[in-house]
Amino acid sequence: MTESAYLxxxxxxxxxxxxxxxxxxxHELDTKPFDRAMLAAFAEHVQGPDAGEVADLGCGPGRITxxxxxLGVNVFGVDLSPKMVEVARETHPDLRFEEGSMTALDLADGSLSGAVAWYSTVHTPPELLPTVFAEIHRVLxxxxxxxxxxxxxDERRHLSQGYGHELSLDVYWTPPEHVADLLSKAGLVLDAQLIREPDESERPRSGPQAFFLAHRPHA
Incomplete structure (x- = not known):
């Protein structure tokens, strides 16, 4: 699938x-302690007197933002969907949300202290993941x-229905070792990884879930 078609x-x-x-x-995060733990660890890394902004890329309705x-993070959200951005702004009027694509972020080089991609790459065709990770490296x-x-x-599923609506959307499951390799090739260093089994809300449609924490090294 071409970049424009998938977007x-x-x-x-x-x-x-x-x-x-x-x-x-x-309220999904309420029942996911491991997910919250990784978000808390990330928050500790991007806070401090000299910390800059953090972008929640593919923020959807802004719940992770x-x-x-x-947790004290200076964060804003970016999402491809204008309707998602609209919902996020209505739900969280005190936060900033912008429209944008992870394949071409409207952000300056080196402008972010942190970035989150919370399940926002699961619709990205595998051949375009290097583009996304290169963009994240650029803006960090x-x-x-x-x-x-x-x-x-290691599979692709096509969804024709979801959240009570008819739709047409591809979802990708990715091997952790492949993601680690792509992050390394993009110039990012993997610091920690958590792979947990699916909880009750995710079974049987989904398997293990992965959470990687990485950083852009100093030159």
């Missing part, structure tokens, strides 16, 4: 489901940190 399909799908997606996942702000300042969450596996 169009993803944007259309999430514009369609935005309101219902936000409601269904509003808001959670990071509650030296010493800046990345937290990425993704589905563990």
């Amino acid at each position: 169009h399909a993803t944007r259309t799908a999430y514009d369609t489901v935005a309101a219902d997606y936000a409601e269904l996942l509003r 808001a959670h990071l702000r509650s 300042a030296p010493g800046g940190h990345l937290l990425i969450a993704f589905k563990v596996g």
